[in-house]
Amino acid sequence: MVVAFAILAAWELVTAVGVVAFRRPIYNALSLVANMLGLAVLFLLLNAQFLFAAQVIVYAGAVMVLFVFIIALMNPESDVTLGRAGNEWIYGLVFGVIFAALLGGLLFNRGLTGRQGASTPEAINALGNVQAIGVALYTKFLFPVEVASVLLLIAAVGAVYLAMRRIR
């Protein structure tokens, strides 16, 4: 388990760097796909099988496919803009480093504080992961689910409308 985690952690970090650093956007996209898949396996480690499936199907499978299509459509050449002028990137780097330090310092060696619930992995697995989440979604989280569905509707409508508009 520890070994698996170590490998996955390394995988995540490397691909994340890849997302940020590559010049050609297609490479960025592919790195992101790899990152997401690694994350999905991490979810498995955390006994979130449903999330693993959702991540692979929805996120990596649909969202990233969309990304790749668009990149292919628009500019497969290299992104010239990376090295160009403008020194905001210094700020970004500085801020980012500060933030990283902050998070690292705060998170290092501290446990999760919070109320312990009742859904231990054994209890979940006894019911079945999907069933358990399904029950939660349709009872405790019914309202957010409904709202999310409306959100998707709005997004779909919005996207269609935006795509139809002609830009002069």
Add this chain to the structure above:
Amino acid sequence: MDTLAPLVLLAPLAGFLVNAVFGRQLPRRVVGWIGAGSVGLAFVFALLILAQVLGGQRLDQTYFTWWQSGDFSVPFNLYVDRLSTLMILVITGVGFMIHVYSIGYMAEDPGYSRFFAYMNLFVLSMLLLVLSGNLVWLIIGWAGVGLSSYLLISFWFERTSAVLAGRKAFVMNTIGDVGMIFAAFLIFLNLRVMDYRGLFERVHQLPKGGTVITAICLLLLVGAVAKSAQLPLHTWLPDAMEGPTPVSALIHAATMVTAGVYLVARMHMLYDWAPAAAATVAIIGGVTAFFAATIGTSQVDIKRILAYSTMSQIGYMFLAVGIGAYAAGMFHFMTHAFFKALLFMAAGNVIHAFHDDQDIRHMGNLRAGLPITFWTFLIGTLSISGFPLLAGFFSKDEIIRAALNAAGGEFWLGVLALVTAGLTAYYMFRLFFIAFGWEWLTHDDRHLHEAPPVQTVPIIILATGAVVGGYIPIATFLSPVFGPAGEVGIGAFLGLAALSVLAALAGFFMAYLLHARRPELAVAWRTRLGLIHTLVEHKYYIDELYDRVFVQPALALARFLNTVIETRVIDGAVNGLADFTLVEAREFRLIQTGRVRSYALWTLGGAIGVVLIVAGFLGYLPWRFGG
């Protein structure tokens, strides 16, 4: 009586409201008779109250609680005893005469309805002042008469002099009001009551002659001095003659200026308990009486002479109540109301005849042209000078006798009063001889004609009062309030009568000599007395003194505050704040670059801040406020 008393107040209130609201639309005659009629109606009610009071009735009735806060309770209550009955009879009676007179006098004036509204407001306030059963409503009435006085002095508001005079009166009155209010504070602080009955019951709890009671009486005196135009708050009264003559007659002769006397008389239990303060009252009265009489000898405006005469006579009243002769003071108040109102109204007739010229040097020899006015004015002059058997003789002598009988310093005040009586005769007859003269002119090309009956009948009625008023036994009437009237030995009576008549005759002869027979002597004396005459003629330069000491510094301070504080500090602060906001806004606007990355930077910065705060609260950071 408990319904009669508020009715006395309601009559002028109704008159005021009707004339104030509808006055412009109503025809003139109606306005005038409503104004006068309401006061007349009040007089009728007052007579009914008199009948009951003579039967021994009194009233101390609370009608409703006006203001209650803790143990500070101010009811609306009316207190009717013989003192207040006398006051309301004079106020409504003489007031009614003056209102009727005004119907004629103000007939040409465009502000006719406004005039009667204000006059009714005055009568209402004065009655409220007198009938009130507690200090707060007294002060309310006090303020009301001050307001009415101001409104009526500056009635002809297009005249700058009138407006300035009104303002001057109001400012000096306010000084008095402050004194009254502080006195009320002290009373409540020490005795926890505001109504008369409670006050009179508890006043003896304070140490006699102690600082508290003396302070209270002195503060009340400040109010009285301001309202009654005594030294040193007297300078507003001569200027108040800017108002129409009926105003001068009613407010600045017969009633409002006597409110101070009423106050001391009403509070006699307090003043009996604070001899130092009472002595101050007497001294102020005596000195003012003399002082005003001296000024009166040099003035040339008919109304101003009468104003100083009023000041002087009220000095007599103050002297009386100061030495404890309250009944004598009230007696003189009544007779003075008769003859002073009459004198003013007659003067008004003369002023009208000369087309609003008030300089007595332009008048003279009115016996043929204005016969009724002439004879009534003569009666008034005789009465005020103390001519034997007329009203003024009796009332003035009572005061002087009381002063001379008293031990200590009051004796000298009595002597001063006697001298002043001589001066009074002198300046009044000087006025008479110069303004009215004695000659019967068969041919007068000034074409003077007498005033209409609506203006002469009231004067005649008051003249009758000035003659027979002395026989009304006021002292006995007021004995339930002030104690039994002292018995006067016939010897003492005649002895003093002789002295006072002597003084009066001396004054009369001086006036006759200097102004009727040998006017050139008057001129000679004036040059002889040079400096003194100038001093007296300019009213001892007190107005100028007050201007230098009080008015100019106040104006300078106001100017300073305006240019420095107002403009630089306050406006500066406000404008500075606005400018600061503008500048800051301009700076902050630059955040809106339209570029995603800069927004993201700000967001990240904010996120770091939030994390720090939350971490601080959670206790993760060593220095933060432990959550």
Add this chain to the structure above:
Amino acid sequence: MPVPAYLFLLLSGALFTMGAIGFLVRRNPLVVFMCIELMFNAVNLAFATESRFLNSLDGVVFAFLVITVAAAEVVVGIAIIVQVYRGGRQMDVDELDLMKE
């Protein structure tokens, strides 16, 4: 679970920071978008960790909803970027400052 919670959270934090830095540094809008997706993923990891170590289903459910919202957002965002591209403007976030002030 032999791996302690904080390691997962540190990983999540690291991914998030890298996404933030990328978001601030890159100028191609598509890449910026991808960095946003990276941040979303990091957050999902944190949620899943919380769910596992606190024995609650809330985290997982919430992560699921995050995926939903991210999908919707990607759709709309891509539509906008496509429009920008079609309009002939530069594919550079610094140049797209029409919302200025």
